[in-house]
Amino acid sequence: MTTAAKKRKRMTIARFAGFCGGVAMAVKGAEKLLSENEVYCIGDIIHNSFVIESLKKKGLKTVSSVEEIPPHSHMIIRAHGLPLEEISSLTKKGCVVHDFTCPILKKIHKDIIQLKRKGHEIAIIGNPRHAEVKAFVSRAGEKVSVISKALDADALPYARCRAIICQSTISGDLFVSLAAKALGKSAQTLVIDTICSDAKKRRKEAVALAKKSKMVIIVGDSKSSNTMTLSVIVGKHCAVALISSADEVKKNKIRYPLAIVSGASSPRELVLDIARKVC
Amino acid sequence: MTTAAKKRKRMTIARFAGFCGGVAMAVKGAEKLLSENEVYCIGDIIHNSFVIESLKKKGLKTVSSVEEIPPHSHMIIRAHGLPLEEISSLTKKGCVVHDFTCPILKKIHKDIIQLKRKGHEIAIIGNPRHAEVKAFVSRAGEKVSVISKALDADALPYARCRAIICQSTISGDLFVSLAAKALGKSAQTLVIDTICSDAKKRRKEAVALAKKSKMVIIVGDSKSSNTMTLSVIVGKHCAVALISSADEVKKNKIRYPLAIVSGASSPRELVLDIARKVC
Known part of the structure; x- marks a missing residue:
């Protein structure tokens, strides 16, 4: 030329x-496990067909629910995390759970549990159908709300004390605009930007x-x-x-x-x- | 008829x-003091000319600054509160300070000091020229900001952790709209509705x-x-x-x-x- x-x-x-650090860890971990065991994962281990195909060839079995995983199997929690109830069901089934939840999301899980203990009602800004948000919801207590659009913020019940966090992948503008909508619905609102660094x-x-x-x-x-x-x-x-x-x-x-x-x-x-x- | x-x-x-409870307490307190002493107050004791006139007749002296109060005088802190520096100057002058700061505002003063200790940068939504806001500012540390309009929120420096409170008398709509403007300026924002009940x-x-x-x-x-x-x-x-x-x-x-x-x-x-x- x-x-x-x-x-x-x-x-x-x-x-x-x-890859980001969380994805790299999950893929590397899966590859190591697959050299020794048959391994299950609920949902795509990451959202990339190129990588999924390669891991599938090495023996990774992707299923859509806990029920599809045979008792005492090895299974992976993918980087997005898993709801507490599902982890508990897997443990009851005697599965060996390998937790590759992204460390940034694990930190948010801990924060959610602590915020709930301190008496906050928790609102999560994000897509309620996304695995990451489902994992958050399962840790946030009965009074949790998910806000994916302005109408959800309008429908929030009044709370004395609310903490607002967000799905780690949404845009900063969307987070701020929906959190702003929710501000008038509590006497005290703690807004935490949990967008991934x-x-x-x-x-x-x-x-x-x-x-x-x-x-x-x-x-x-x-x-x-x-x-x-x-x-x-x-x-x-x-x-x-x-x-x-x-x-x-x-x-x-x-x-x-x-x-x-x-x-x-x-x-x-x-x-x-x-x-x-x-x- | x-x-x-x-x-x-x-x-x-x-x-x-x-009268609200805070005003009633300040007026009653002033009347009691005036039956025994000459009493000074910085600024109108309350914003009502009818009451001010009546207390003036009983001997209340309204001045506009600490400097105008003679040493060792009796003086009233009105319901709006007073900046810490002014209280300190009065004490140094040997004045007898009778504190009639509204209990609701005193609670906010305590909260401000605690929030500052916990590492929050504090933003106060309100009128920077109002006595109540001046009293808040004096307790909020060096990094305090006052937001009275959208432009002030836009000009906020980025903070890791910010607490937003407001003048106790502003409208809920104004509070929420200005707090919303400030949301994107910190990773963690604690928004506390301090409007008087x-x-x-x-x-x-x-x-x-x-x-x-x-x-x-x-x-x-x-x-x-x-x-x-x-x-x-x-x-x-x-x-x-x-x-x-x-x-x-x-x-x-x-x-x-x-x-x-x-x-x-x-x-x-x-x-x-x-x-x-x-x-």
Whole structure:
């Protein structure tokens, strides 16, 4: 390629592209277990079909509920965490539970339990169908509320003392706007920004790159909440192509200068594969 | 008056009209002291010219700063409270300080000091020129901010941990809207509704009466923050006449059904005097 052509095809790969720490730990842990045992997981271990396929080949069995796991099996709690009731059912079944819940989410679990003990009613801003939020809800007591839209905030019952936290992958703007809606519904409201610091770093870098690019490729899966939030945020600044495998590159009309970023569940190798296809 | 005329002049006096507990305590305390000593007060003891005039006749001396109070004098801290530095200066001058700070505000002072000790940066929503807010500010540490409008919230520095409280007399809507503006400026935000419970009861009753009336007379002074907030809230439902003495009744075109409510610094006798003039 000539220098002029290279200049035309200017491309930057984000520093924070590839697995986040929590995902890396879960995938590495699963691989180690699979070398010795048959292992079950409720739901996709991470939201990336590339990785899921590879682990499936190594023997990982993905099921959708506790009932599908045979007694005394080895099972993985994926990075999103699991509701307490499900962990308890698995233990009762004699399963060997390997807990790969992301440490950042584990810290939030602890905080939720402590906030509940201190007498707070807990409200979680996020998607009630997301595994992470279900795990939060199970630890938050009977008076928990999930707020996914303004109407949910309007419908909150009045509380003397409420703590508001959020799904770790939602956008900061959505968190603040929904928390603001809920403020008038309690005499004392503790609003804790539980958005993942890794996600914040990725977003900050992605926005900086988007401002200097005509297009940003976001490597990730549409099932992944952090990837979709990244996509919305980046989309405010330039064109976005959401790509989950190197094969999908050819479907997209690539524009330069280009930047490549990734969601937290996309391996760095996939990001580099895609970069090779577009440079 | 005929029955028909009486019906035409239908009037209700609010149950919660007259002094609030804090004001009653300060006025009663001042009267007792004045029977024995010359007494000084920084700023109007309460925001009601009727009461101030009466206490002035009994010997109360209202000054505007610590410097104007002679050493070793008796002095009153009015219901709004006083900044710590001024109390300290008065003590150094050998003054006998009689503290009539409203117990509700004293509780907020304690909370502010505790919140500061726990590492919160404190933001106070209210009027920075109001005596109550000045007393809060003096207890809130170096990193305190006062938010009186949206721009102040936008200008807040980012804090790891912030507590937001408010002037006890502002409207709930203003408090929530300005606190909401400040939410994105800290990782953890504790929002405490410190609006006075007496003010809330008055507002609730006044709105209920306003909805059944063509006019509401609000007995109180335009200097009084709780009276002015009451006036704004009631004004959304019917005509309002702000009247601070019985002589002012004749200036207003009274409409019936009429309700009479009052700010926290208006004595019940004044409310009844005004009621006699309009019935």
